[in-house]
Amino acid sequence: MSKSASNIADKNIVDRSRTRRNKAVFDAVKSTRERLQYGGVGTVAFECEMLQMHIAETLYGATIMPLFILLATGIGVYITRDIEIVGWTLLALSGHALALIFARKAQKQTITPANVNRWVSTFLAVQIIIGLIWALFAGYPMGAKDAALPMFYKGATLLIALSITAMSNFMLRRAILMTFLPVLMALGINAATSQDPMAIGMALMFFMAMLFCHYITRRLHNSSIKLLSFQSEKDDLIAELEVAKSMSDEARRRAEEANLAKSRFLASMSHELRTPLNAILGFSEVMASEILGPLNNPLYKEYSGDIHRSGQHLLDLINEILDLSRIEAGRYELQEEAVSLLEIAEDCVGMIQLRARGKNIRIVQQFERSLPSVWADEKALRQVILNLLSNAVKFTPQGGEISIKAGWTARGGQYVSIKDNGPGIPEEEIPVVLSAFGQGSIAIKSAEQGTGLGLPIVQAILSKHDGQFVLKSKLREGTETIAILPAKRILQTVPAVEDVQAVQPRKRSFA
Numbered sequence: 001m002s003k004s005a006s007n008i009a010d011k012n013i014v015d016r017s018r019t020r021r022n023k024a025v026f027d028a029v030k031s032t033r034e035r036l037q038y039g040g041v042g043t044v045a046f047e048c049e050m051l052q053m054h055i056a057e058t059l060y061g062a063t064i065m066p067l068f069i070l071l072a073t074g075i076g077v078y079i080t081r082d083i084e085i086v087g088w089t090l091l092a093l094s095g096h097a098l099a100l101i102f103a104r105k106a107q108k109q110t111i112t113p114a115n116v117n118r119w120v121s122t123f124l125a126v127q128i129i130i131g132l133i134w135a136l137f138a139g140y141p142m143g144a145k146d147a148a149l150p151m152f153y154k155g156a157t158l159l160i161a162l163s164i165t166a167m168s169n170f171m172l173r174r175a176i177l178m179t180f181l182p183v184l185m186a187l188g189i190n191a192a193t194s195q196d197p198m199a200i201g202m203a204l205m206f207f208m209a210m211l212f213c214h215y216i217t218r219r220l221h222n223s224s225i226k227l228l229s230f231q232s233e234k235d236d237l238i239a240e241l242e243v244a245k246s247m248s249d250e251a252r253r254r255a256e257e258a259n260l261a262k263s264r265f266l267a268s269m270s271h272e273l274r275t276p277l278n279a280i281l282g283f284s285e286v287m288a289s290e291i292l293g294p295l296n297n298p299l300y301k302e303y304s305g306d307i308h309r310s311g312q313h314l315l316d317l318i319n320e321i322l323d324l325s326r327i328e329a330g331r332y333e334l335q336e337e338a339v340s341l342l343e344i345a346e347d348c349v350g351m352i353q354l355r356a357r358g359k360n361i362r363i364v365q366q367f368e369r370s371l372p373s374v375w376a377d378e379k380a381l382r383q384v385i386l387n388l389l390s391n392a393v394k395f396t397p398q399g400g401e402i403s404i405k406a407g408w409t410a411r412g413g414q415y416v417s418i419k420d421n422g423p424g425i426p427e428e429e430i431p432v433v434l435s436a437f438g439q440g441s442i443a444i445k446s447a448e449q450g451t452g453l454g455l456p457i458v459q460a461i462l463s464k465h466d467g468q469f470v471l472k473s474k475l476r477e478g479t480e481t482i483a484i485l486p487a488k489r490i491l492q493t494v495p496a497v498e499d500v501q502a503v504q505p506r507k508r509s510f511a
Contacts, residue, residue, distance in 0.1 A: 046228045048111045051119055053224070054171040058103040061168050065096050068164060072157045079153050080142045088137055095130040102126055123172055127179045134161060135182035139190055148198065155202045158183060162206070162213055170217035171224060180210050262325065277315050284308035320453040323383075327460040334377040334464055338491055341414050342371045344378065345406050348385040352393060360399045368407035373491045374414060380461045387454040388418045388481045395422035395479070412487035413467075419480040425473040434459065434471065458483065465489060 073089040076082070106119050138158060142150035162180055169175035187203040286292065287304035295301050326332040349363055356363055392402045405417040425433060434455055458481075459469045466486050473479040 131179040166213040
């Protein structure tokens, strides 16, 4: 055998490279599960994503604050008649432009865990500068005939600015405090020096509004972190599902390859074994029947009979294995035609009668007559009933009784029931005897051991017919097996064409 053929044979047995691939897959899945179950998710893990979201929000809402500053300036000039407010406006717009410049610069770079803290500090420094500009606005004296109107204008402007900043900067931690602490200090100094009740009230009101906005932004920040953590967990779970799917596809592919190899092996072995078996069976039968002349030694005749029985047993085993393999591979095709289940059952009883008489077993037939034909595979149904009758004869003791029934089911189908008074099957062993090559403890102890393929083949054939197989058994009471065909397999009788035409009403003439 060549080296390449040897490698192919080894690969069919075990894929040696699969161990390393599976190790990497299992390590990835293990780390993902540990991170999901035990790893604490904090703000540091999502700081980069939060900063990127802050940059995107800053650039998206770049025109909101400048428009508000211009509107507030126009209203302030109208109320106070003080044109010097325009100078503060230019300073405020410059601070906002500085924030946009740093946002665009950060957008062009990649935010990484190594530089995220530097960028956060930069943006907070910009917010402090903007806060100092708003502090100049808060401390700017506005003269007017009615002092309450400028105070109301200043307080409303600061509160709106506080709200806009809170909504646009909640993804940047401590942005509200860094921006409006200077404003609060300016309002507090103004209230302390003037002792004006309105100034004191405005300072207290702005302090409460700033605390409220800080609380709201912190909640929004934490909610964003939770959403990011959920998204990360979802991505990890999707990755794990993809890994599991790839492993399942690999396992399915290998199972299909193994099944194909098994089918090829069985096809090859069936040909290689059947050819010599036919010769063994033929020559042993000739020797046992002494067609070519008597044998000098009587033991030779006995031995030739043993050879014939053993060869026949081996041939039956090969046929059952091939039938089961074809069924599992989906290559068991039904040759369906109109057949009589009653006639098939009677023929099977006649075929098994000789074996039953050899053990002094009585077969009782209880058939419902006038059963219509069914649409099924005659050979397959014959195999089903013969297998069930053979099992019943095998496990029924000397002088026992077997009853076979055929008739209608409650749902309009047909059934064949075979019941014996043998030793029965323990309830816990029923799944075993219904599996391929499975045998119960009583079958193993029996002198007539089988292959354990009869009942699985019966189940498979009935399943191909959309039917059902039922096994009922009690220990020391006997076993009953029921093969059921569904109602859609029953062929109903149809009246002749001439009769149908005869009962049609004649057309009336209206001439």
